[in-house]
Amino acid sequence: MSALPFPEPPLTDGTVLLRAWHEADEAQRHAGFADPLCQQFSWSPATPFTEEHTRAAFAQDEEGRLAGESLNLAVTDATHTGVIWGGTSIYDVDPRSASASVGYWLAPQARGRGIATRTLRLLSAWALGQLAVERLTLTCAPDNAASQRVALRCGFVREGVLRSHLPFQGARRDTMIFSLLPGELR
Ligand SMILES: CC(C)(COP(=O)(O)OP(=O)(O)OC[C@H]1O[C@@H](n2cnc3c(N)ncnc32)[C@H](O)[C@@H]1OP(=O)(O)O)[C@@H](O)C(=O)NCCC(=O)NCCS
Structure with a gap:
């Protein structure tokens, strides 16, 4: 698989700008993602979530990008x-x-x-356009009301519930699944 390109120019609507992560972002990236709500709704929460996890994420991002599997971007003030x-x-x-998944925090x-x-x-417009993806999947916890609102507002359609999908806090939890097809983005 070939490496995924960074969107060029960076994706922006004048308010939000999505760009590559820079090492200088480390402290802000850590402070933001270490927030309890992010950890609660992360599908691979680390307890405790340390600076080391954030540092490792930069290398993992690049590995995933070069393998053509994933692309992580910073959400910044445009x-x-x-x-x-x-x-x-x-x-x-x-x-x-021609499929991919999307996530955000x-x-x-x-x-x-x-x-x-x-x-x-x-991100969805770029994936449907530049990556020619024909199905975008979005998953979230059943009690993540804000994330579900975001998905629906963008035109994602709720497909159902993946039962007992993930190990979570010593038990297992369900996952809600949404998808977006070409022509559905709002
Ligand atoms: C999910 C998240 C990214 C949403 O981002 P956001 O820009 O703050 O979204 P908003 O606060 O504008 O909320 C979106 C909608 O959810 C609603 N909402 C927010 N919190 C809510 C709650 N606790 N219960 C019910 N609805 C809620 C808002 O009223 C808004 O509704 P609207 O579409 O009718 O205006 C943010 O809450 C977050 O970072 N959460 C932690 C990480 C996470 O959950 N990531 C997603 C994993 S799937």
Whole structure:
């Protein structure tokens, strides 16, 4: 598989700008993703979530990108792109089935302003256009109401529930699954 390209120019709607992660973002990336809500809804939470996990993420991002499997981007303020609002990714990229999955998180101070919706719109449009993906999948926990609202607002369609999908806090939890097909993005 060939490496995934960084979107060039970076994806922006004038409010949000999605760009490659820089090492200088480490402290903000850590502070944002270490937030309890991000950890609660991460599908591979680390307890405790340390600076070491964040440092390792930079190398893992590049590994996934070079393998053509995933692309992780920083969600920044378009007017001050050194300000990190969160992160977003496209993963499980499979050119044979023209499919991929998307995810996102925001630091607490960036929530409640429609930033995740803007982020998901930008990344989904790029995946459907530049990567020629014909199915985008989005999964989230059944109690993640904000994420489900973001998905629906962008035009994702709820398909159902993956029962007992993941180990979670000593038990297993269900996962809600949504998808977006070409022509459905809002
Ligand atoms: C999910 C997340 C990215 C949403 O981003 P956001 O830009 O802050 O989204 P908003 O706060 O604008 O909320 C989106 C919608 O959910 C609603 N909402 C927010 N919190 C809610 C809650 N606790 N219960 C019910 N609805 C909620 C908002 O009212 C809004 O509704 P609207 O579409 O009718 O306006 C953010 O909450 C987050 O980072 N959570 C932690 C990480 C995470 O869950 N990532 C997604 C994993 S699938």
